[in-house]
Amino acid sequence: MELRKSYFADQRKDDLHEIGQPRPRSDSPGHVTGKTAYFADRNFPGMLHLKMVRSPYHHARIRSIDTSEAQMHPGVVKILTAKDVPHNVYTILILIQIGPEDETVLADGKVRWKGEAVVAVLAETERAAQEATAKVKVDYEVLPAVFDMEEALKPGAPVVNEYHGRNYYLYDSGECRKVRFGDVEAGFAGADHVLEQTYQSSPIEHAPTETTGCIVAPEGNDRFTCYTNTQAMFFTLDNASIILQMPGNRLHFVGGTVGGGFGGKVDVIVEPIAILGAKLTGRPVSFIYSREEEMQISSPRAAEKVVIKDGAMKDGRIVARKVTGYTDAGAYSRHSPYGAQKGAGHYPGPYTIPNVWIDTYCVYTNRTPSSAMRGFGVTIGDFALEVQMDKLARLIGMDPLEFRFINAYRDGDMKAHRQPTEGAALIECMQEASRAANWPVAEKFMAMSSYAKGA
Amino acid sequence: MAKIPVQFTLNGAEKAEFIDSGTTLLHALRDKIGDTSPKGGCHQGTCGACSVIIDGELRLSCLTLAETCNGAAITTTSGLSQGGVLHPLQRAFLDAFATQCGFCTPGMIMAAKVLLDHTPDPSRDEVVEALSGNICRCTGYEPIIQAVLTAARSNSQNAA
Numbered sequence: 001m002e003l004r005k006s007y008f009a010d011q012r013k014d015d016l017h018e019i020g021q022p023r024p025r026s027d028s029p030g031h032v033t034g035k036t037a038y039f040a041d042r043n044f045p046g047m048l049h050l051k052m053v054r055s056p057y058h059h060a061r062i063r064s065i066d067t068s069e070a071q072m073h074p075g076v077v078k079i080l081t082a083k084d085v086p087h088n089v090y091t092i093l094i095l096i097q098i099g100p101e102d103e104t105v106l107a108d109g110k111v112r113w114k115g116e117a118v119v120a121v122l123a124e125t126e127r128a129a130q131e132a133t134a135k136v137k138v139d140y141e142v143l144p145a146v147f148d149m150e151e152a153l154k155p156g157a158p159v160v161n162e163y164h165g166r167n168y169y170l171y172d173s174g175e176c177r178k179v180r181f182g183d184v185e186a187g188f189a190g191a192d193h194v195l196e197q198t199y200q201s202s203p204i205e206h207a208p209t210e211t212t213g214c215i216v217a218p219e220g221n222d223r224f225t226c227y228t229n230t231q232a233m234f235f236t237l238d239n240a241s242i243i244l245q246m247p248g249n250r251l252h253f254v255g256g257t258v259g260g261g262f263g264g265k266v267d268v269i270v271e272p273i274a275i276l277g278a279k280l281t282g283r284p285v286s287f288i289y290s291r292e293e294e295m296q297i298s299s300p301r302a303a304e305k306v307v308i309k310d311g312a313m314k315d316g317r318i319v320a321r322k323v324t325g326y327t328d329a330g331a332y333s334r335h336s337p338y339g340a341q342k343g344a345g346h347y348p349g350p351y352t353i354p355n356v357w358i359d360t361y362c363v364y365t366n367r368t369p370s371s372a373m374r375g376f377g378v379t380i381g382d383f384a385l386e387v388q389m390d391k392l393a394r395l396i397g398m399d400p401l402e403f404r405f406i407n408a409y410r411d412g413d414m415k416a417h418r419q420p421t422e423g424a425a426l427i428e429c430m431q432e433a434s435r436a437a438n439w440p441v442a443e444k445f446m447a448m449s450s451y452a453k454g455a
Numbered sequence: 456m457a458k459i460p461v462q463f464t465l466n467g468a469e470k471a472e473f474i475d476s477g478t479t480l481l482h483a484l485r486d487k488i489g490d491t492s493p494k495g496g497c498h499q500g501t502c503g504a505c506s507v508i509i510d511g512e513l514r515l516s517c518l519t520l521a522e523t524c525n526g527a528a529i530t531t532t533s534g535l536s537q538g539g540v541l542h543p544l545q546r547a548f549l550d551a552f553a554t555q556c557g558f559c560t561p562g563m564i565m566a567a568k569v570l571l572d573h574t575p576d577p578s579r580d581e582v583v584e585a586l587s588g589n590i591c592r593c594t595g596y597e598p599i600i601q602a603v604l605t606a607a608r609s610n611s612q613n614a615a
């Protein structure tokens with residue numbers, strides 16, 4: 001790999017002699033010898049297995065739960081319902097003041113998505129636990145469900161989540177996260193070309209080879225050690241502390257080795273209920289998702305819908321951009337209000353546009369709760385934006401790469417959400433890409449710089 | 456429930472266990488014998504993370520009943536390095552950055568070993584075919600393919 005040190009030479013004090021040099025990964029010797037210890041690579045005497053009874057309906061009221069027959073099943077040790085969970089209604093981001101608490105550890109009176117956890121069964125073997133889940137009788141009254149974001153936002157749509165009382169997340173800015181910069185309508189009025197397009201994506205499952213799970217061991221000193229593959233150790237520790245109403249110093253979390261996560265293991269789902277099971281039985285508890293649960297139950301990347309309207313001049317300058325983004329949170333917030341907010345800041349893309357209007361909605365539907373996945377809130381937006389950029393270039397009749405040079409943000413430019421651009425380096429990246437891809441652009445673009453204005 | 460005795464060699468060492476009928480080899484290896492190098496990724500024979508070698512053949516330990524392995528010679532990735540020296544495949548995986556999260560790695564190495572045992576100088580297509588039962592979600596496969604080809608070359612150089 002060639003390292004060009006000519007770029008930003010005056011800004012650099014380092015030598016960067018590590019970059020471009022191969023260095024062995026510290027974890028590889030463990031991986032190739034099978035010695036790396038994942039959370040499930042341990043076994044405790046007397047360990048119980050936890051299996052969930054899950055909602056077969058997208059939206060339903062729970063009339064009653066009868067666990068008596070399941071309780072009699074050979075090997076069953078303990079059955080947990082909502083009333084057993086000290087603080088059953090939680091939300092992950094309450095730790096950074098993003099509320100309200102809107103999700104139940106175990107369903108209480110209602111289920112809001114197909115697959116929602118209703119009753120936890122702890123048994124001597126995985127098989128006994130699985131068999132007993134089939135003997136738990138839940139009487140449901142099926143409710144109308146809503147699966148489409150725009151349907152969910154219409155007046156009269158079924159309310160998915162009563163803790164919000166409406167089918168969108170209420171930001172301090174109102175029903176959506178808003179960015180206003182310049183006068184977007186004046187921009188469209190003066191534009192030579194206006195292009196409005198709609199882009200949509202489906203939920204995407206991370207599908208790590210190691211499924212989500214944890215093993216909890218009660219210790220002699222009244223503490224609980226939780227071996228977990230969470231990607232969010234302290235979020236999980238603190239939320240477990242809240243849910244269990246147990247001081248954090250009684251919870252010892254061991255992790256850091258994750259068999260693939262990609263953002264899918266940042267939610268706090270398996271640990272609190274497994275710790276509760278260990279507390280109430282005094283025995284180690286293993287709660288590991290089956291492959292089916294990993295695919296159907298764990299949070300996917302949110303489905304998104306992005307409507308982009310751009311105004312551009314014949315010379316290639318984008319003069320106005322209006323974006324309405326919808327993020328399908330599913331039935332609960334998890335990390336989606338944050339994802340939708342990230343999108344609002346991101347939607348102008350790495351381009352300097354004088355007139356910008358952005359609304360991003362975090363919408364609740366009766367679908368599987370979505371959450372984090374590699375650049376969530378931004379990745380689908382980038383797909384939409386860059387397809388839009390290619391379409392605009394074609395409409396104007398310009399080379400798509402030159403079109404991006406014209407609009408690229410540069411150091412000192414004010415972004416629509418009022419953060420000045422620094423360390424952009426987009427021009428330099430595109431210059432390298434132009435050379436590497438053998439996609440030549442006019443000499444004036446190759447002479448541009450991210451921090452010396454004027455080409 | 457009456458337990459069933461099983462006896463086999465694991466990486467050359469004699470092992471004997473009493474198991475419940477229906478116990479998978481994966482479960483027996485991991486939870487009874489304590490060799491956790493085979494991983495359970497799907498428990499339905501689709502991901503390949505549990506791959507082991509039984510009497511020279513690549514097998515999915517999550518779909519193999521332990522009670523059918525009486526008298527077998529079983530090899531797992533934990534048994535490949537000898538005296539602290541890595542097997543050429545292990546060395547190549549390490550050098551080629553063919554691991555990321557590492558969860559699929561033991562199964563990948565098993566599949567690659569069976570390929571090289573039968574086909575010491577495989578084509579790229581043969582490597583791809585041999586690894587086609589093993590899912591990796593991190594690397595995009597290319598470094599793994601390169602590692603297997605590198606290991607094959609280093610084997611043939613050692614033999615020459």
